[in-house]
Amino acid sequence: MTSAMRAADVLYTQAELEERLDDILCAALSSRRSAAAIAAGIAPLPRAQQEFVLGWAQVAAHNVAELGYQFTAQAPQALALFGRGGTEKWLLHALDAYDKEGLYPACAALKDLAGFKRRTDAAGEGVALTEVTRVLELFLRGLAGRRLQLEAADDTWTDTETIFLPERIACYTSREQNFSLYKAIAVHHWSQARYGSFNVELGPALAAYAEPGRALAWLNLLEAIRLESLVGRSYAGLAALLAALRPELPARLVAARERLSQADSSIADSVLLLPEFYPLPLPEPFPYMGSLHPQRAAEVRGERIAKERRALYTELEQLRQTAQAERNESQAGEPELDVDSSFDTLEFELQIDGEEVTPPEEVAKLIRSIIQDFGEIPEEYLLASGPGAYAAEDPSADEAASEVGESQAVGGRLYDEWDFRRRDYRKDWCVLFESDVLPGDPGYVAAVRVRYAGRIAQLRRRFEALRGEDRLLRRQTEGEDIDFDAAVEAYADCKSGVEPSERLFVQRQRTERNIAVMFMVDMSGSTKGWINTCEREALVLLCEALEALGDRYAIYGFSGWTRKRCEIYRIKTFGESYSEAVRGRIAGVEPRDYTRMGVAIRHLSGILNEVEAKTRILFTLSDGKPDDFHDGYRGDYGIEDTRQALLEARQSGIHPFCVTIDEEARDYLPHMYGPASWVLIDDAGQLPLKTADVYRRLTS
Amino acid sequence: MNDLHDTRRLSADLDRIETEPYYEPVGGEVALFEAAWASRVPVLLKGPTGCGKTRFVEHMAWRLARPLVTVSCHDDLTASDLVGRYLIVDDETVWVDGPLARAVRTGSICYLDEIVEARKDTTVVIHPLADNRRILPMEKRGELLRAPAEFMLILSYNPGYQSVLKELKHSTRQRFVAIEFDYPRPDLEAKIVVTETGIDASTAERLVKFAAMTRNLKGSGLDEGASTRLLVHAAQLMRHGVAPRAACTAAISLALSDDPEMLTAIDELASAVF
Numbered sequence: 002m003t004s005a006m007r008a009a010d011v012l013y014t015q016a017e018l019e020e021r022l023d024d025i026l027c028a029a030l031s032s033r034r035s036a037a038a039i040a041a042g043i044a045p046l047p048r049a050q051q052e053f054v055l056g057w058a059q060v061a062a063h064n065v066a067e068l069g070y071q072f073t074a075q076a077p078q079a080l081a082l083f084g085r086g087g088t089e090k091w092l093l094h095a096l097d098a099y100d101k102e103g104l105y106p107a108c109a110a111l112k113d114l115a116g117f118k119r120r121t122d123a124a125g126e127g128v129a130l131t132e133v134t135r136v137l138e139l140f141l142r143g144l145a146g147r148r149l150q151l152e153a154a155d156d157t158w159t160d161t162e163t164i165f166l167p168e169r170i171a172c173y174t175s176r177e178q179n180f181s182l183y184k185a186i187a188v189h190h191w192s193q194a195r196y197g198s199f200n201v202e203l204g205p206a207l208a209a210y211a212e213p214g215r216a217l218a219w220l221n222l223l224e225a226i227r228l229e230s231l232v233g234r235s236y237a238g239l240a241a242l243l244a245a246l247r248p249e250l251p252a253r254l255v256a257a258r259e260r261l262s263q264a265d266s267s268i269a270d271s272v273l274l275l276p277e278f279y280p281l282p283l284p285e286p287f288p289y290m291g292s293l294h295p296q297r298a299a300e301v302r303g304e305r306i307a308k309e310r311r312a313l314y315t316e317l318e319q320l321r322q323t324a325q326a327e328r329n330e331s332q333a334g335e336p337e338l339d340v341d342s343s344f345d346t347l348e349f350e351l352q353i354d355g356e357e358v359t360p361p362e363e364v365a366k367l368i369r370s371i372i373q374d375f376g377e378i379p380e381e382y383l384l385a386s387g388p389g390a391y392a393a394e395d396p397s398a399d400e401a402a403s404e405v406g407e408s409q410a411v412g413g414r415l416y417d418e419w420d421f422r423r424r425d426y427r428k429d430w431c432v433l434f435e436s437d438v439l440p441g442d443p444g445y446v447a448a449v450r451v452r453y454a455g456r457i458a459q460l461r462r463r464f465e466a467l468r469g470e471d472r473l474l475r476r477q478t479e480g481e482d483i484d485f486d487a488a489v490e491a492y493a494d495c496k497s498g499v500e501p502s503e504r505l506f507v508q509r510q511r512t513e514r515n516i517a518v519m520f521m522v523d524m525s526g527s528t529k530g531w532i533n534t535c536e537r538e539a540l541v542l543l544c545e546a547l548e549a550l551g552d553r554y555a556i557y558g559f560s561g562w563t564r565k566r567c568e569i570y571r572i573k574t575f576g577e578s579y580s581e582a583v584r585g586r587i588a589g590v591e592p593r594d595y596t597r598m599g600v601a602i603r604h605l606s607g608i609l610n611e612v613e614a615k616t617r618i619l620f621t622l623s624d625g626k627p628d629d630f631h632d633g634y635r636g637d638y639g640i641e642d643t644r645q646a647l648l649e650a651r652q653s654g655i656h657p658f659c660v661t662i663d664e665e666a667r668d669y670l671p672h673m674y675g676p677a678s679w680v681l682i683d684d685a686g687q688l689p690l691k692t693a694d695v696y697r698r699l700t701s
Numbered sequence: 702m703n704d705l706h707d708t709r710r711l712s713a714d715l716d717r718i719e720t721e722p723y724y725e726p727v728g729g730e731v732a733l734f735e736a737a738w739a740s741r742v743p744v745l746l747k748g749p750t751g752c753g754k755t756r757f758v759e760h761m762a763w764r765l766a767r768p769l770v771t772v773s774c775h776d777d778l779t780a781s782d783l784v785g786r787y788l789i790v791d792d793e794t795v796w797v798d799g800p801l802a803r804a805v806r807t808g809s810i811c812y813l814d815e816i817v818e819a820r821k822d823t824t825v826v827i828h829p830l831a832d833n834r835r836i837l838p839m840e841k842r843g844e845l846l847r848a849p850a851e852f853m854l855i856l857s858y859n860p861g862y863q864s865v866l867k868e869l870k871h872s873t874r875q876r877f878v879a880i881e882f883d884y885p886r887p888d889l890e891a892k893i894v895v896t897e898t899g900i901d902a903s904t905a906e907r908l909v910k911f912a913a914m915t916r917n918l919k920g921s922g923l924d925e926g927a928s929t930r931l932l933v934h935a936a937q938l939m940r941h942g943v944a945p946r947a948a949c950t951a952a953i954s955l956a957l958s959d960d961p962e963m964l965t966a967i968d969e970l971a972s973a974v975f
């Protein structure tokens with residue numbers, strides 16, 4: 002026993018290897034080509050790989066010793082590049098060449114490691130998750146109507162919001178097939194959430210078995226069968242994809258499928274079938290199936306449910322209030338809400354006091370998401386009293402009517418803040434200070450410019466094209482074209498003896514865009530790391546693009562620490578040019594403290610409104626989480642204040658536009674940014690390139 | 702100067718719609734429109750492209766038995782393009798009415814499609830027509846046209862645009878009664894596709910399902926999902942023998958995006974139902 006283990010684990014020594022290679026390759030060796038050099042290359046490899054090389058060396062040398070020699074000489078490098086499977090293919094490819102074309106081309110093939118790698122990569126030996134993540138995420142978003150994230154992991158499973166799947170799939174020879182498997186994994190795990198695999202608590206049902214793991218494996222299989230048929234009811238193409246990838250079902254499972262493929266089948270049906278199948282040997286799992294983690298899925302589902310319940314309550318409350326306002330005297334009590342829904346199609350009809358109402362798209366999405374988790378909208382969701390846990394902390398409780406001391410306000414400016422519970426402003430509630438960002442690395446902007454040189458050139462061209470939009474000025478005394486209207490009139494005047502006008506030309510003139518834009522950049526602590534890096538790069542690209550465009554712009558950062566210390570950091574004022582100093586400040590943009598967004602919006606709107614311009618845009622860049630230290634700004638209070646500040650900006654004639662990076666795509670965003678236009682960027686890495694593009698489209 | 706508009710006016714007959722344009726009502730829009738017409742209030746149609754606004758106007762013009770004058774607005778369209786201009790004919794300058802003036806004179810329905818695309822100076826002629834004055838000042842002719850009771854002004858506007866330069870001004874918007882359009886409910890949309898193209902119901906349902914999935918992508922890389930118009934196009938291709946997936950790619954995916962990954966994703970969604 003012990004000696005067998007040692008045989009498998011212990012490496013061949015270099016001397017042992019040399020001896021074996023001498024045997025295998027002798028005809029190809031000479032005084033200048035010793036087995037020792039080759040043995041030295043193979044000696045450090047793991048035992049399994051050593052065996053592998055020796056084994057294949059024999060095969061190669063069996064054709065002709067020279068091939069064995071070339072193979073063993075290159076093998077360590079080939080293994081590093083291609084792994085065992087690839088190395089095998091590389092050698093077989095060379096042996097093939099030997100059969101068809103002779104020794105010389107075969108040796109050339111063995112030596113051309115780089116070429117082989119290039120070709121196999123291109124031919125798609127396997128597909129990496131990173132190559133297909135975006136396509137699959139878009140595909141899933143279309144399918145699910147809500148976001149499902151993809152993440153690489155060793156175990157394949159889903160927690161209902163993230164699908165974990167292999168980093169690379171190379172089970173098949175063709176790229177399409179490997180991609181199909183990725184797609185099947187994605188579809189199967191989407192369907193678990195869509196058709197309710199986690200809608201009941203599975204713990205107790207599984208605990209009843211001596212081997213809960215085995216019961217879970219069977220349940221996974223039964224669910225796979227159930228889900229395939231449910232998917233097939235609406236998406237024939239997807240069911241076909243799943244069916245093509247799995248093995249034929251044994252007779253017993255075919256019978257079970259009868260039961261599981263009813264339109265109203267649920268996880269409960271799979272649980273009911275468990276006792277029958279549990280004692281049987283487990284069949285081979287389907288390649289796309291992965292494993293079930295009911296506990297972890299239940300946690301994520303639970304969080305989502307709580308979050309969505311609150312979000313829906315807030316939205317319905319608004320609808321309710323609108324309805325209440327429109328009611329006549331005779332109607333007593335709260336307006337009555339009713340939702341009729343279909344779990345099959347996720348369609349629903351919302352009624353208020355018996356009248357059908359079409360909710361805004363974001364609310365509809367929310368409702369559809371809840372239907373996915375429950376099969377319907379639970380009745381208690383529609384009650385006017387709302388969820389009990391909703392009573393969020395009241396900011397005034399923490400800081401009972403504490404005043405901003407005179408001394409604290411020195412050098413600061415006071416701003417009102419919106420308290421949604423009172424439906425009124427808190428007077429002079431926030432103190433705001435303005436200061437310059439401390440300059441950072443002076444070489445930073447230049448480095449970003451080099452890194453994005455190609456993109457910047459492209460951006461500048463696009464933005465210049467915007468600027469170049471021509472306008473025709475009519476009735477000019479000179480110009481590049483005749484103004485026919487004026488010419489006709491002049492002609493008529495001539496005829497009737499009136500002196501004709503001399504303004505007979507049209508002139509092309511560059512349209513004055515006359516836009517002023519204020520960029521408001523999140524410098525709160527939550528942007529630390531990657532988001533901050535992306536923000537700074539986004540600023541550089543924006544500046545480069547705006548310089549080409551000629552719009553007036555300013556950049557300010559915001560952060561703060563409680564209402565008594567709201568900070569605004571100057572990066573570039575409207576009066577400043579894109580100077581060395583400004584570049585230094587961009588480099589110095591760094592995460593600070595908290596995110597009190599409302600007051601920042603109010604202050605910067607004020608600055609923006611002082612600029613003479615036809616169109617004023619307040620462009621905020623943030624990570625979407627209004628938050629402050631310990632005074633209740635977090636949560637609904639901050640969301641409502643931010644919303645109110647955006648409303649104020651809008652009313653003052655500003656166009657607020659929010660770009661938000663939120664990896665979790667929070668549900669409150671539509672409500673908070675409602676008064677503004679906004680886009681969600683779910684991957685901070687896209688920020689630099691997207692921001693400028695968003696701005697261009699916003700103003701073209 | 703000779704007035705040509707007497708002869709031009711006859712062309713309004715060409716704008717008369719003889720046979721009923723098929724329109725599938727999706728809500729109370731027909732009654733709302735009739736009420737607006739009866740009370741001489743202009744109408745603003747809001748909604749994404751391809752969801753039936755133009756068809757609705759055609760249908761209503763037929764219903765109310767009024768000629769229809771449609772102007773597709775573009776960024777070089779000026780007030781004088783709408784009102785009219787002098788031309789030289791046989792050594793004479795003659796005035797030719799623009800489409801708006803023609804519509805006013807003949808008591809037609811005038812539909813200015815995608816109004817935000819037009820030059821800003823067009824508001825000068827739209828505003829007096831759209832409030833209770835109901836007049837069209839024709840500065841160049843020194844004439845003031847008073848709109849007859851039958852005349853009606855309709856604008857369409859797609860709020861999906863994100864450009865702040867293309868928002869509809871409040872002063873304009875507030876002169877109109879707004880009717881909001883959206884893609885029809887799935888069963889109605891399938892019915893529309895069937896009626897428009899003669900495709901079988903099951904294919905139409907799949908197309909509608911596919912459309913819904915692309916609409917989920919709005920804001921995640923797509924500005925708009927597939928419109929009813931695109932579904933009709935795809936169904937027409939299928940009716941002429943194009944395979945379903947190829948038809949979806951040609952008529953829908955490629956119309957929605959140029960981004961290769963997005964195109965792949967949309968095609969994959971099509972393959973989920975076809």
Ligand SMILES: Nc1ncnc2c1ncn2[C@@H]1O[C@H](COP(=O)(O)OP(=O)(O)O)[C@@H](O)[C@H]1O
Nearest residue numbers: 723724725750751752753754755756929930933
């Ligand atoms: N309610 C509807 N009834 C009939 N056809 C419709 C309806 N909605 C959309 N369509 C179809 O969609 C096509 C595009 O509609 P259209 O009116 O041109 O869109 P819009 O003017 O909103 O851009 C129409 O030609 C018609 O085939």
Ligand SMILES: [Mg+2]
Nearest residue numbers: 751754755814
């Ligand atoms: Mg149209």
